[in-house]
Amino acid sequence: MSDLSAIVKAYDVRGTVPGQWDERAAEALGAAFAQLLRTSGEQRDTVVIAHDMRESSPGLAAAFADGVRAEGLGVLDVGLGSTDQLYYASGSLDLPGAMFTASHNPAAYNGIKMCRAGARPIGQDTGLAELRDRAQALLDKAEPRPVEEPRPPLRRRDLLPEYAAHLRTLVDLSGIRPLKVVIDAGNGMGGHTVPAVLGAAVLPALPLDIVPLYFELDGSFPNHEANPLDPANLVDLQAAVIRHGADLGLAFDGDADRCFVVDERGEPVSPSAITALVAVRELAKHPGATIIHNLITSSAVAEIVREHGGKPVRSRVGHSFIKADMARTNAAFGGEHSAHYYFRDFWFADTGMLAAMHLLAALGEQDTPLSDLARAYQRYAASGEINSTVPDQRAKLADVRRAYPDAETDELDGLTMRFPDGAWINLRPSNTEPLLRLNVEAPTPERMAALRDDVLGLVRR
Numbered sequence: 001m002s003d004l005s006a007i008v009k010a011y012d013v014r015g016t017v018p019g020q021w022d023e024r025a026a027e028a029l030g031a032a033f034a035q036l037l038r039t040s041g042e043q044r045d046t047v048v049i050a051h052d053m054r055e056s057s058p059g060l061a062a063a064f065a066d067g068v069r070a071e072g073l074g075v076l077d078v079g080l081g082s083t084d085q086l087y088y089a090s091g092s093l094d095l096p097g098a099m100f101t102a103s104h105n106p107a108a109y110n111g112i113k114m115c116r117a118g119a120r121p122i123g124q125d126t127g128l129a130e131l132r133d134r135a136q137a138l139l140d141k142a143e144p145r146p147v148e149e150p151r152p153p154l155r156r157r158d159l160l161p162e163y164a165a166h167l168r169t170l171v172d173l174s175g176i177r178p179l180k181v182v183i184d185a186g187n188g189m190g191g192h193t194v195p196a197v198l199g200a201a202v203l204p205a206l207p208l209d210i211v212p213l214y215f216e217l218d219g220s221f222p223n224h225e226a227n228p229l230d231p232a233n234l235v236d237l238q239a240a241v242i243r244h245g246a247d248l249g250l251a252f253d254g255d256a257d258r259c260f261v262v263d264e265r266g267e268p269v270s271p272s273a274i275t276a277l278v279a280v281r282e283l284a285k286h287p288g289a290t291i292i293h294n295l296i297t298s299s300a301v302a303e304i305v306r307e308h309g310g311k312p313v314r315s316r317v318g319h320s321f322i323k324a325d326m327a328r329t330n331a332a333f334g335g336e337h338s339a340h341y342y343f344r345d346f347w348f349a350d351t352g353m354l355a356a357m358h359l360l361a362a363l364g365e366q367d368t369p370l371s372d373l374a375r376a377y378q379r380y381a382a383s384g385e386i387n388s389t390v391p392d393q394r395a396k397l398a399d400v401r402r403a404y405p406d407a408e409t410d411e412l413d414g415l416t417m418r419f420p421d422g423a424w425i426n427l428r429p430s431n432t433e434p435l436l437r438l439n440v441e442a443p444t445p446e447r448m449a450a451l452r453d454d455v456l457g458l459v460r461r
Contacts, residue, residue: 030067123320176364190252259352275335292334
């Protein structure tokens with residue numbers, strides 16, 4: 001019997017297959033999703049679903065569809081897709097949706113990202129906890145569940161060309177200078193979407209010479225994990241950029257909703273710098289607009305947004321919080337340290353592909369290399385996220401707070417402390433593990449390293 005509390009996380013469903021969940025659990029989750037939509041007043045008669053390239057994804061998606069249809073809703077199956085392709089389907093068709101993917105997790109995992117019509121997010125506080133309880137009750141019942149007959153239809157439709165065409169309308173790359181781009185799809189869904197959006201598989205060719213790495217769809221991830229947040233998974237991309245003399249490199253995660261960047265030297269460009277760069281471009285289209293950034297992006301993001309006439313708004317870490325703040329403020333754009341990028345023009349949803357297109361446009365509209373372009377958006381030294389296993393998160397947070405009595409403190413998400421010289425720390429407890437996650441930023445590498453080591457000393461003592 002599946003224990004759904006172990007796999008229903010703050011923002012999505014995620015667990016090993018078949019260890020933690022299977023097609024029976026997927027069917028119960030599909031039925032519970034349909035029930036949730038009906039009881040919450042969602043006036044739609046169809047759910048759109050898509051799945052990634054993992055071996056277990058088609059079976060889980062089909063079982064989920066059975067559960068949805070058993071509760072009286074139809075299903076539109078768009079087949080293989082990236083997560084932002086599913087958001088496109090949900091937004092453009094105004095339908096609730098479910099994407100079957102475990103994103104960057106290893107091959108044994110799978111999951112579901114669900115949204116309401118218009119790509120509006122579903123998290124723990126907006127229906128996911130209720131959905132979990134409904135599905136668990138269905139699983140726990142010994143007797144067979146009555147099924148509505150005849151069932152509503154299951155239809156299939158390929159939306160990849162329409163998704164690609166929509167993105168091409170948002171950023172015009174036709175007039176940029178020729179660029180050589182190495183793209184590492186990590187055997188994930190970027191191998192499906194990149195040829196359609198940036199190549200000539202669907203639409204007219206762009207002035208891009210694309211060098212593909214690991215475009216073959218393979219959920220066993222034979223080359224490296226599809227998790228560009230881990231520097232070890234960027235090594236092949238970095239080497240290829242230098243070997244081919246490319247202008248830049250792009251790496252997509254398993255479901256291709258996140259995009260990481262390396263410059264012409266093979267050096268990573270921080271997601272905070274990409275956030276600031278894209279924010280400037282969005283502010284040129286939407287003067288005075290609000291820009292959302294989570295609280296562990298660089299201080300440079302808020303500074304640059306203000307310098308270009310925008311209004312920066314801090315948000316908690318996590319896509320459901322960012323999307324809620326995007327909708328609440330009608331923000332033009334939002335960015336996270338984890339390389340999730342959100343656009344008002346994309347139903348406030350995240351799409352790494354659109355962020356990549358903005359970067360290509362910015363680089364291709366001028367003659368300097370990416371390292372020079374990015375330097376203007378990178379003003380501080382950052383530690384990156386550092387995890388520490390601790391038995392008592394609350395006690396360690398109190399220790400750190402006491403150690404810096406003169407710091408400016410807030411608790412929007414964990415503990416943030418700001419210092420007079422512009423340095424800051426954020427220490428956040430994990431929701432699912434006995435971990436504290438530390439991020440540190442400071443005006444100089446030396447100050448950052450000293451502060452980082454001081455805090456880690458307190459946390460790990």
